[in-house]
Amino acid sequence: MPQLSATLDRFEPSAISQIFNLAVKLKEEGRAIADFSTGEPDFDTPDHIKRAAQEAIDRGDTKYTAVDGTTAMKEAVAAKFKRDNKLDYHVDQIFVHSGAKPLLADIFRTMLNPGDEVIVPAPCWPSHPGAILAAGGSPVFVSAGVASGYRISADQLEAAITPRTRCFVLCSPSNPTGAAYGAEDLEAFAEVLLKHPDIWIVTDDLYEHIVFDEFPFATIASVAPPLCGRTITVNGVSKAYAMTGWRIGFAGIPKPFMTGLMKLCSQATGNPSSIGQAAAIAALEGPQDFLHARAHAYEHRRDAALKVLNQVEGLTCSMPEGSFYLFPDCSKLYGRKTQNGSVLANSADFCRYILEDWNVATVPGSAFQADDCFRISIAVADEEVNRGCDLIRQACAALT
Numbered sequence: 319m320p321q322l323s324a325t326l327d328r329f330e331p332s333a334i335s336q337i338f339n340l341a342v343k344l345k346e347e348g349r350a351i352a353d354f355s356t357g358e359p360d361f362d363t364p365d366h367i368k369r370a371a372q373e374a375i376d377r378g379d380t381k382y383t384a385v386d387g388t389t390a391m392k393e394a395v396a397a398k399f400k401r402d403n404k405l406d407y408h409v410d411q412i413f414v415h416s417g418a419k420p421l422l423a424d425i426f427r428t429m430l431n432p433g434d435e436v437i438v439p440a441p442c443w444p445s446h447p448g449a450i451l452a453a454g455g456s457p458v459f460v461s462a463g464v465a466s467g468y469r470i471s472a473d474q475l476e477a478a479i480t481p482r483t484r485c486f487v488l489c490s491p492s493n494p495t496g497a498a499y500g501a502e503d504l505e506a507f508a509e510v511l512l513k514h515p516d517i518w519i520v521t522d523d524l525y526e527h528i529v530f531d532e533f534p535f536a537t538i539a540s541v542a543p544p545l546c547g548r549t550i551t552v553n554g555v556s557k558a559y560a561m562t563g564w565r566i567g568f569a570g571i572p573k574p575f576m577t578g579l580m581k582l583c584s585q586a587t588g589n590p591s592s593i594g595q596a597a598a599i600a601a602l603e604g605p606q607d608f609l610h611a612r613a614h615a616y617e618h619r620r621d622a623a624l625k626v627l628n629q630v631e632g633l634t635c636s637m638p639e640g641s642f643y644l645f646p647d648c649s650k651l652y653g654r655k656t657q658n659g660s661v662l663a664n665s666a667d668f669c670r671y672i673l674e675d676w677n678v679a680t681v682p683g684s685a686f687q688a689d690d691c692f693r694i695s696i697a698v699a700d701e702e703v704n705r706g707c708d709l710i711r712q713a714c715a716a717l718t
Protein backbone atom coordinates (compact mmCIF):
# COMPACT_ATOMS: atom_id res chain seq x y z
CA MET A 319 0.00 0.00 0.00
CA PRO A 320 1.27 3.56 -0.65
CA GLN A 321 2.57 5.17 2.58
CA LEU A 322 1.23 8.02 4.71
CA SER A 323 3.38 10.67 6.39
CA ALA A 324 5.29 9.56 9.50
CA THR A 325 4.31 12.92 11.02
CA LEU A 326 0.83 11.48 11.61
CA ASP A 327 2.35 9.13 14.19
CA ARG A 328 3.45 12.11 16.30
CA PHE A 329 -0.03 13.04 17.57
CA GLU A 330 -3.46 11.65 18.42
CA PRO A 331 -6.78 12.50 16.72
CA SER A 332 -8.92 15.05 18.58
CA ALA A 333 -10.49 13.38 21.63
CA ILE A 334 -13.12 16.12 21.65
CA SER A 335 -14.30 15.14 18.16
CA GLN A 336 -14.39 11.47 19.19
CA ILE A 337 -16.66 12.17 22.19
CA PHE A 338 -18.80 14.52 20.10
CA ASN A 339 -19.25 11.78 17.46
CA LEU A 340 -20.19 9.22 20.12
CA ALA A 341 -22.71 11.66 21.64
CA VAL A 342 -24.23 12.22 18.17
CA LYS A 343 -24.53 8.45 17.67
CA LEU A 344 -26.24 7.98 21.05
CA LYS A 345 -28.63 10.86 20.27
CA GLU A 346 -29.47 9.21 16.93
CA GLU A 347 -30.32 6.06 18.90
CA GLY A 348 -32.93 8.15 20.72
CA ARG A 349 -31.06 8.86 23.99
CA ALA A 350 -31.57 12.29 25.61
CA ILE A 351 -27.90 13.19 25.93
CA ALA A 352 -26.96 16.30 27.92
CA ASP A 353 -24.19 17.32 25.54
CA PHE A 354 -21.43 19.17 27.37
CA SER A 355 -18.79 18.06 24.87
CA THR A 356 -18.24 20.87 22.38
CA GLY A 357 -17.01 24.39 22.75
CA GLU A 358 -19.60 25.96 20.54
CA PRO A 359 -21.96 28.77 21.62
CA ASP A 360 -25.61 27.73 21.64
CA PHE A 361 -26.50 31.32 20.68
CA ASP A 362 -27.25 32.10 17.05
CA THR A 363 -25.07 34.34 14.88
CA PRO A 364 -26.64 37.85 15.24
CA ASP A 365 -28.90 38.97 12.37
CA HIS A 366 -26.84 41.99 11.29
CA ILE A 367 -23.89 39.63 10.69
CA LYS A 368 -25.99 37.20 8.65
CA ARG A 369 -27.35 40.11 6.62
CA ALA A 370 -23.82 41.31 5.79
CA ALA A 371 -23.04 37.86 4.39
CA GLN A 372 -26.23 37.86 2.31
CA GLU A 373 -25.36 41.30 0.96
CA ALA A 374 -21.84 40.11 0.09
CA ILE A 375 -23.32 37.26 -1.94
CA ASP A 376 -25.73 39.62 -3.72
CA ARG A 377 -22.86 42.02 -4.51
CA GLY A 378 -20.89 39.19 -6.05
CA ASP A 379 -18.18 39.11 -3.36
CA THR A 380 -17.89 35.41 -4.02
CA LYS A 381 -14.39 35.22 -5.47
CA TYR A 382 -10.87 34.58 -4.20
CA THR A 383 -9.46 37.33 -1.97
CA ALA A 384 -5.84 38.11 -1.08
CA VAL A 385 -4.18 35.27 0.84
CA ASP A 386 -4.10 37.33 4.06
CA GLY A 387 -7.66 38.66 3.66
CA THR A 388 -9.41 41.66 2.10
CA THR A 389 -8.17 45.17 2.91
CA ALA A 390 -11.57 45.96 4.45
CA MET A 391 -11.33 42.94 6.75
CA LYS A 392 -7.76 43.71 7.76
CA GLU A 393 -8.75 47.31 8.51
CA ALA A 394 -11.61 46.05 10.69
CA VAL A 395 -9.20 43.77 12.57
CA ALA A 396 -6.59 46.54 13.04
CA ALA A 397 -9.37 48.80 14.39
CA LYS A 398 -10.55 46.00 16.72
CA PHE A 399 -7.03 45.56 18.13
CA LYS A 400 -6.80 49.31 18.68
CA ARG A 401 -10.28 49.62 20.25
CA ASP A 402 -10.28 46.53 22.47
CA ASN A 403 -6.58 45.96 23.19
CA LYS A 404 -4.83 49.32 22.63
CA LEU A 405 -2.58 47.56 20.12
CA ASP A 406 -1.23 49.45 17.12
CA TYR A 407 -1.00 46.83 14.40
CA HIS A 408 -0.61 48.27 10.90
CA VAL A 409 -2.94 46.75 8.30
CA ASP A 410 0.12 45.03 6.76
CA GLN A 411 0.59 43.17 10.04
CA ILE A 412 -2.85 41.59 10.04
CA PHE A 413 -3.36 38.05 8.76
CA VAL A 414 -6.87 36.65 8.27
CA HIS A 415 -7.32 32.89 8.00
CA SER A 416 -10.08 30.26 7.87
CA GLY A 417 -10.40 30.11 11.66
CA ALA A 418 -7.94 30.48 14.53
CA LYS A 419 -7.27 26.73 14.51
CA PRO A 420 -5.74 26.52 11.01
CA LEU A 421 -4.05 29.87 11.64
CA LEU A 422 -2.30 28.47 14.71
CA ALA A 423 -1.31 25.36 12.75
CA ASP A 424 0.23 27.53 10.02
CA ILE A 425 1.94 29.78 12.56
CA PHE A 426 3.69 26.75 14.05
CA ARG A 427 4.53 25.43 10.57
CA THR A 428 6.11 28.81 9.76
CA MET A 429 8.05 28.94 13.03
CA LEU A 430 9.30 25.50 13.96
CA ASN A 431 12.13 23.20 12.97
CA PRO A 432 12.39 19.59 14.14
CA GLY A 433 13.36 19.46 17.81
CA ASP A 434 12.30 23.03 18.59
CA GLU A 435 10.52 23.28 21.91
CA VAL A 436 7.31 25.19 22.61
CA ILE A 437 6.31 25.87 26.21
CA VAL A 438 2.63 25.14 26.76
CA PRO A 439 0.96 25.75 30.13
CA ALA A 440 -1.17 22.72 31.00
CA PRO A 441 -4.03 21.84 31.20
CA CYS A 442 -4.19 23.01 27.60
CA TRP A 443 -6.42 22.92 24.53
CA PRO A 444 -5.34 19.73 22.67
CA SER A 445 -4.89 21.48 19.33
CA HIS A 446 -2.02 23.59 20.70
CA PRO A 447 0.29 20.56 21.25
CA GLY A 448 -1.33 18.80 18.29
CA ALA A 449 -0.42 21.60 15.88
CA ILE A 450 3.07 21.93 17.39
CA LEU A 451 3.71 18.20 16.90
CA ALA A 452 2.30 18.28 13.37
CA ALA A 453 4.74 21.11 12.61
CA GLY A 454 7.69 19.01 13.81
CA GLY A 455 8.14 20.77 17.17
CA SER A 456 7.94 19.39 20.70
CA PRO A 457 5.51 20.74 23.29
CA VAL A 458 7.00 21.18 26.76
CA PHE A 459 4.14 21.13 29.24
CA VAL A 460 4.30 23.27 32.36
CA SER A 461 1.58 22.13 34.71
CA ALA A 462 -0.63 24.15 36.98
CA GLY A 463 -3.18 22.45 39.20
CA VAL A 464 -6.39 23.40 40.89
CA ALA A 465 -4.43 24.81 43.88
CA SER A 466 -2.87 27.60 41.78
CA GLY A 467 -6.15 28.31 39.99
CA TYR A 468 -4.71 26.49 36.94
CA ARG A 469 -2.24 29.34 36.37
CA ILE A 470 1.48 28.73 35.95
CA SER A 471 3.95 31.12 37.61
CA ALA A 472 6.71 33.17 36.01
CA ASP A 473 9.22 30.99 37.91
CA GLN A 474 7.75 27.88 36.29
CA LEU A 475 8.04 29.53 32.87
CA GLU A 476 11.66 30.47 33.51
CA ALA A 477 12.54 26.96 34.70
CA ALA A 478 11.10 25.44 31.51
CA ILE A 479 13.23 27.54 29.12
CA THR A 480 16.11 25.71 27.42
CA PRO A 481 18.38 26.61 24.48
CA ARG A 482 15.84 24.78 22.25
CA THR A 483 12.85 26.89 23.35
CA ARG A 484 11.40 28.63 20.30
CA CYS A 485 8.02 29.76 21.55
CA PHE A 486 5.72 30.27 24.55
CA VAL A 487 1.98 29.73 24.01
CA LEU A 488 -0.50 31.47 26.22
CA CYS A 489 -4.28 30.91 26.21
CA SER A 490 -6.29 33.18 28.49
CA PRO A 491 -9.09 32.69 29.39
CA SER A 492 -8.19 29.07 28.97
CA ASN A 493 -9.84 26.20 27.25
CA PRO A 494 -10.30 23.91 29.25
CA THR A 495 -9.97 25.51 32.72
CA GLY A 496 -11.43 28.99 32.23
CA ALA A 497 -8.46 30.38 34.17
CA ALA A 498 -7.35 33.82 33.00
CA TYR A 499 -4.12 35.74 33.52
CA GLY A 500 -4.36 39.34 34.70
CA ALA A 501 -2.03 42.17 33.64
CA GLU A 502 0.25 41.56 36.63
CA ASP A 503 0.72 37.88 35.73
CA LEU A 504 1.53 38.88 32.15
CA GLU A 505 4.03 41.50 33.35
CA ALA A 506 5.80 38.78 35.34
CA PHE A 507 5.95 36.54 32.24
CA ALA A 508 7.25 39.51 30.22
CA GLU A 509 10.07 40.07 32.70
CA VAL A 510 11.24 36.50 32.07
CA LEU A 511 10.72 36.63 28.30
CA LEU A 512 12.62 39.91 27.91
CA LYS A 513 15.73 38.01 29.03
CA HIS A 514 15.26 35.56 26.11
CA PRO A 515 15.06 37.51 22.84
CA ASP A 516 14.93 34.37 20.65
CA ILE A 517 11.56 33.19 21.94
CA TRP A 518 8.35 33.94 20.04
CA ILE A 519 5.15 34.44 22.00
CA VAL A 520 1.83 33.17 20.65
CA THR A 521 -1.23 34.30 22.54
CA ASP A 522 -4.58 32.67 21.83
CA ASP A 523 -7.21 35.23 22.87
CA LEU A 524 -10.32 33.51 21.47
CA TYR A 525 -12.21 33.87 24.77
CA GLU A 526 -11.35 37.56 25.25
CA HIS A 527 -14.99 38.62 25.41
CA ILE A 528 -16.20 35.77 27.61
CA VAL A 529 -15.01 36.92 31.02
CA PHE A 530 -16.89 36.93 34.32
CA ASP A 531 -17.22 39.13 37.40
CA GLU A 532 -15.83 42.09 35.39
CA PHE A 533 -12.46 40.32 35.04
CA PRO A 534 -10.23 42.77 33.13
CA PHE A 535 -9.00 40.87 30.05
CA ALA A 536 -5.36 41.57 29.18
CA THR A 537 -3.11 40.46 26.36
CA ILE A 538 0.66 40.33 26.61
CA ALA A 539 1.61 42.59 23.66
CA SER A 540 -0.31 45.50 25.17
CA VAL A 541 0.87 44.82 28.73
CA ALA A 542 4.52 44.58 27.60
CA PRO A 543 5.04 46.65 24.40
CA PRO A 544 8.76 45.70 24.14
CA LEU A 545 7.54 42.15 23.36
CA CYS A 546 5.28 43.31 20.53
CA GLY A 547 7.95 42.66 17.87
CA ARG A 548 7.88 38.93 18.65
CA THR A 549 4.31 38.40 19.83
CA ILE A 550 1.65 36.91 17.57
CA THR A 551 -1.76 37.91 18.89
CA VAL A 552 -4.33 35.35 17.68
CA ASN A 553 -8.06 35.96 17.91
CA GLY A 554 -11.22 35.27 15.93
CA VAL A 555 -14.97 35.63 15.72
CA SER A 556 -16.01 32.01 16.45
CA LYS A 557 -16.66 32.14 20.18
CA ALA A 558 -17.54 35.76 20.96
CA TYR A 559 -19.84 36.33 17.97
CA ALA A 560 -21.22 32.76 17.77
CA MET A 561 -19.67 32.28 14.33
CA THR A 562 -18.01 28.87 14.60
CA GLY A 563 -19.26 27.77 11.18
CA TRP A 564 -18.14 30.89 9.35
CA ARG A 565 -14.46 30.00 9.74
CA ILE A 566 -12.69 33.29 10.27
CA GLY A 567 -9.70 33.81 12.58
CA PHE A 568 -7.07 36.52 12.53
CA ALA A 569 -3.82 37.64 14.08
CA GLY A 570 -1.63 40.68 14.62
CA ILE A 571 1.80 39.61 13.46
CA PRO A 572 5.34 41.04 13.56
CA LYS A 573 6.55 42.01 10.07
CA PRO A 574 9.36 39.41 9.67
CA PHE A 575 6.99 36.61 10.66
CA MET A 576 4.35 37.86 8.25
CA THR A 577 6.63 37.25 5.25
CA GLY A 578 7.11 33.61 6.21
CA LEU A 579 3.44 33.00 6.96
CA MET A 580 2.40 34.61 3.66
CA LYS A 581 4.85 32.38 1.79
CA LEU A 582 3.50 29.23 3.43
CA CYS A 583 -0.19 30.11 3.04
CA SER A 584 0.24 31.28 -0.55
CA GLN A 585 1.13 27.71 -1.40
CA ALA A 586 -0.88 25.82 1.19
CA THR A 587 -4.20 27.41 2.08
CA GLY A 588 -5.11 30.24 -0.28
CA ASN A 589 -7.54 32.73 1.24
CA PRO A 590 -10.31 32.69 3.85
CA SER A 591 -13.91 32.75 2.58
CA SER A 592 -14.87 36.08 1.01
CA ILE A 593 -18.38 35.78 2.47
CA GLY A 594 -17.08 34.84 5.92
CA GLN A 595 -14.86 37.92 5.85
CA ALA A 596 -17.80 40.19 4.95
CA ALA A 597 -19.72 38.73 7.90
CA ALA A 598 -16.72 39.14 10.22
CA ILE A 599 -16.38 42.82 9.27
CA ALA A 600 -20.00 43.33 10.37
CA ALA A 601 -19.22 41.49 13.61
CA LEU A 602 -16.15 43.60 14.41
CA GLU A 603 -17.61 46.93 13.28
CA GLY A 604 -21.23 46.45 14.40
CA PRO A 605 -22.79 46.67 17.87
CA GLN A 606 -20.66 45.14 20.62
CA ASP A 607 -23.07 45.45 23.56
CA PHE A 608 -24.56 41.95 23.13
CA LEU A 609 -21.13 40.46 23.92
CA HIS A 610 -21.47 41.55 27.51
CA ALA A 611 -25.02 40.19 27.75
CA ARG A 612 -23.89 36.81 26.41
CA ALA A 613 -20.91 36.68 28.77
CA HIS A 614 -23.37 37.37 31.56
CA ALA A 615 -25.53 34.43 30.43
CA TYR A 616 -22.47 32.12 30.56
CA GLU A 617 -21.61 33.51 34.00
CA HIS A 618 -25.09 32.65 35.23
CA ARG A 619 -24.69 29.07 33.93
CA ARG A 620 -21.22 28.81 35.50
CA ASP A 621 -22.68 29.75 38.88
CA ALA A 622 -25.61 27.32 38.53
CA ALA A 623 -23.29 24.46 37.55
CA LEU A 624 -20.71 25.18 40.27
CA LYS A 625 -23.43 25.24 42.91
CA VAL A 626 -24.40 21.65 42.09
CA LEU A 627 -20.95 20.23 41.28
CA ASN A 628 -19.14 21.58 44.33
CA GLN A 629 -21.63 19.81 46.58
CA VAL A 630 -20.92 16.45 44.98
CA GLU A 631 -18.75 14.28 47.18
CA GLY A 632 -15.61 13.46 45.17
CA LEU A 633 -15.66 16.49 42.84
CA THR A 634 -13.78 19.78 43.26
CA CYS A 635 -14.27 22.56 40.76
CA SER A 636 -12.43 25.87 40.70
CA MET A 637 -14.16 29.11 39.69
CA PRO A 638 -13.33 30.02 36.08
CA GLU A 639 -12.66 33.67 35.27
CA GLY A 640 -13.86 33.21 31.71
CA SER A 641 -14.51 30.96 28.66
CA PHE A 642 -17.49 28.61 28.75
CA TYR A 643 -15.91 25.59 30.39
CA LEU A 644 -15.71 24.07 33.85
CA PHE A 645 -12.90 21.66 34.65
CA PRO A 646 -13.82 19.67 37.79
CA ASP A 647 -11.29 17.37 39.44
CA CYS A 648 -12.84 13.89 39.70
CA SER A 649 -9.73 11.98 40.79
CA LYS A 650 -11.13 11.25 44.28
CA LEU A 651 -13.64 8.98 42.53
CA TYR A 652 -10.94 6.82 40.92
CA GLY A 653 -11.03 3.36 42.46
CA ARG A 654 -14.80 3.45 42.95
CA LYS A 655 -17.14 0.95 41.26
CA THR A 656 -19.96 1.57 38.81
CA GLN A 657 -23.28 -0.30 39.05
CA ASN A 658 -22.04 -2.97 36.66
CA GLY A 659 -18.90 -3.54 38.73
CA SER A 660 -16.26 -1.81 36.63
CA VAL A 661 -13.69 0.21 38.54
CA LEU A 662 -13.01 3.80 37.44
CA ALA A 663 -9.27 4.21 36.90
CA ASN A 664 -8.96 7.52 35.04
CA SER A 665 -10.78 10.43 33.41
CA ALA A 666 -11.61 8.42 30.28
CA ASP A 667 -13.35 5.76 32.46
CA PHE A 668 -15.25 8.47 34.34
CA CYS A 669 -16.44 10.19 31.15
CA ARG A 670 -17.40 6.90 29.51
CA TYR A 671 -19.40 5.97 32.64
CA ILE A 672 -21.34 9.24 32.82
CA LEU A 673 -22.03 9.13 29.08
CA GLU A 674 -23.02 5.50 28.65
CA ASP A 675 -24.84 5.01 31.98
CA TRP A 676 -26.09 8.57 32.69
CA ASN A 677 -26.39 10.29 29.28
CA VAL A 678 -23.96 13.16 29.92
CA ALA A 679 -21.27 13.86 27.30
CA THR A 680 -18.09 15.51 28.66
CA VAL A 681 -14.42 15.32 27.65
CA PRO A 682 -11.77 13.43 29.68
CA GLY A 683 -9.05 15.60 31.20
CA SER A 684 -6.43 13.30 29.67
CA ALA A 685 -7.14 15.07 26.35
CA PHE A 686 -5.96 18.30 27.99
CA GLN A 687 -2.91 16.85 29.81
CA ALA A 688 -4.82 16.60 33.11
CA ASP A 689 -6.07 13.10 33.82
CA ASP A 690 -7.48 14.14 37.24
CA CYS A 691 -10.20 16.21 35.61
CA PHE A 692 -12.97 16.33 33.01
CA ARG A 693 -14.25 19.20 30.91
CA ILE A 694 -17.81 20.45 30.87
CA SER A 695 -18.89 22.95 28.21
CA ILE A 696 -21.65 25.21 29.52
CA ALA A 697 -22.36 26.63 26.06
CA VAL A 698 -25.79 24.99 26.21
CA ALA A 699 -29.23 26.17 27.37
CA ASP A 700 -29.71 26.86 31.10
CA GLU A 701 -32.14 23.94 31.52
CA GLU A 702 -29.59 21.61 29.92
CA VAL A 703 -26.87 22.84 32.31
CA ASN A 704 -29.15 22.10 35.26
CA ARG A 705 -30.30 18.72 33.92
CA GLY A 706 -26.77 17.57 33.02
CA CYS A 707 -25.21 18.68 36.32
CA ASP A 708 -27.96 16.90 38.24
CA LEU A 709 -27.27 13.72 36.24
CA ILE A 710 -23.55 14.02 37.10
CA ARG A 711 -24.51 14.40 40.76
CA GLN A 712 -26.63 11.24 40.59
CA ALA A 713 -23.90 9.35 38.69
CA CYS A 714 -21.28 10.18 41.33
CA ALA A 715 -23.65 9.29 44.19
CA ALA A 716 -24.36 5.89 42.59
CA LEU A 717 -20.67 4.86 42.70
CA THR A 718 -19.63 2.50 45.50
Ligand SMILES: Cc1ncc(COP(=O)(O)O)c(C=O)c1O
Nearest residue numbers: 357417418419493524554556567
Ligand atom coordinates in the same frame (compact mmCIF):
# COMPACT_ATOMS: atom_id res chain seq x y z
C1 LIG B 1 -8.43 28.15 22.74
C2 LIG B 1 -9.01 27.97 21.38
N1 LIG B 1 -8.39 28.51 20.32
C3 LIG B 1 -8.88 28.36 19.06
C4 LIG B 1 -10.03 27.65 18.83
C5 LIG B 1 -10.54 27.48 17.42
O1 LIG B 1 -11.06 28.66 16.92
P1 LIG B 1 -11.66 28.73 15.43
O2 LIG B 1 -13.08 28.28 15.50
O3 LIG B 1 -11.52 30.16 15.06
O4 LIG B 1 -10.83 27.85 14.56
C6 LIG B 1 -10.70 27.05 19.90
C7 LIG B 1 -11.91 26.23 19.65
O5 LIG B 1 -12.32 25.42 20.44
C8 LIG B 1 -10.19 27.23 21.21
O6 LIG B 1 -10.80 26.70 22.27
